[in-house]
Amino acid sequence: xxxxxxxxxxxxxxxxxxxxxxxxxxxxxxxxxxxxxxxxxxxxxxxxxxxxxxxxxxxxxxxxxxxxxxxxxxxxxxxxxxxxxxxxxxxxxxxxxxxxxxxxxxxxxxxxxxxxxxxxxxxxxxxxxxxxxxxxxxxxxxxxxxxxxxxxxxxxxxxxxxxxxxxxxxxxxxxxxxxxxxxxxxxxxxxxxxxxxxxxxxxxxxxxxxxxxxxxxxxxxxxxxxxxxxxxxxxxxxxxx
Numbered sequence: 001x002x003x004x005x006x007x008x009x010x011x012x013x014x015x016x017x018x019x020x021x022x023x024x025x026x027x028x029x030x031x032x033x034x035x036x037x038x039x040x041x042x043x044x045x046x047x048x049x050x051x052x053x054x055x056x057x058x059x060x061x062x063x064x065x066x067x068x069x070x071x072x073x074x075x076x077x078x079x080x081x082x083x084x085x086x087x088x089x090x091x092x093x094x095x096x097x098x099x100x101x102x103x104x105x106x107x108x109x110x111x112x113x114x115x116x117x118x119x120x121x122x123x124x125x126x127x128x129x130x131x132x133x134x135x136x137x138x139x140x141x142x143x144x145x146x147x148x149x150x151x152x153x154x155x156x157x158x159x160x161x162x163x164x165x166x167x168x169x170x171x172x173x174x175x176x177x178x179x180x181x182x183x184x185x186x187x188x189x190x191x192x193x194x195x196x197x198x199x200x201x202x203x204x205x206x207x208x209x210x211x212x213x214x215x216x217x218x219x220x221x222x223x224x225x226x227x228x229x230x231x232x233x234x235x236x237x238x239x240x241x
Contacts, residue, residue, distance in 0.1 A: 006172060014172060017168075028208060030058055031056065031062055032063065035068065037063070038085065039082070044082045046112065047068075048104060048115070049071070051154075055089030070219040071083075071223040073223070092123055093120070095120055096133075103144055113149045115234065117152050117153070117154060119154045120153075122157055154198060155184070155195070156181035158177065158201075159176075160173075160178070162207075162211060164212040194233040198225035201222060
């Protein structure tokens with residue numbers, strides 16, 4: 001309730017800041033190159049990453065510097081095998097949009113993933129998706145994907161650190177992102193789905209020039225943290241395949 005009261009009080013200023021930020025922030029393209037590849041040698045593990053613009057590599061020029069390799073390389077090194085990665089990223093994606101389409105990895109296939117990582121939340125934050133709807137859609141997504149692979153989630157990004165957003169817009173949007181992230185943690189605990197933290201990533205060098213998406217260094221830091229978390233929270237990865 002406090003969030004909505006704050007939003008109501010600051011509404012004229014926030015709308016002006018949002019329009020100004022939208023027009024003044026550089027619009028970065030998705031990274032060039034195929035959204036799939038592999039790292040390492042040995043027994044194969046298939047990783048599918050589904051999500052919004054960071055999964056599509058926005059913030060770097062090439063997919064080789066994006067999220068897929070950033071997770072797969074340290075994961076392959078740690079498990080002593082090959083990690084095939086596939087990033088299914090869409091700029092502007094919300095959970096409702098994802099659920100409205102045929103979900104990746106739900107059809108039987110010889111290349112079906114072993115692990116599915118979901119990275120969502122920014123667009124649901126800015127669209128002011130209700131917490132009730134967010135929770136319901138998370139449960140629906142888990143129900144649809146969990147039977148097909150080990151499913152895990154990364155946090156809703158900490159938007160209070162996005163330097164592209166001026167104050168008080170950054171505070172308000174950051175507060176909403178934290179609320180969605182808290183609900184995500186609750187749903188993950190309720191369903192036994194691993195929640196993988198990647199830390200705060202606050203240093204300016206970890207953001208791209210738009211102050212919104214990760215830089216190459218940001219993707220590397222995020223990927224290394226996620227790979228460590230996968231090993232800690234997915235027991236099957238700690239045993240030889």
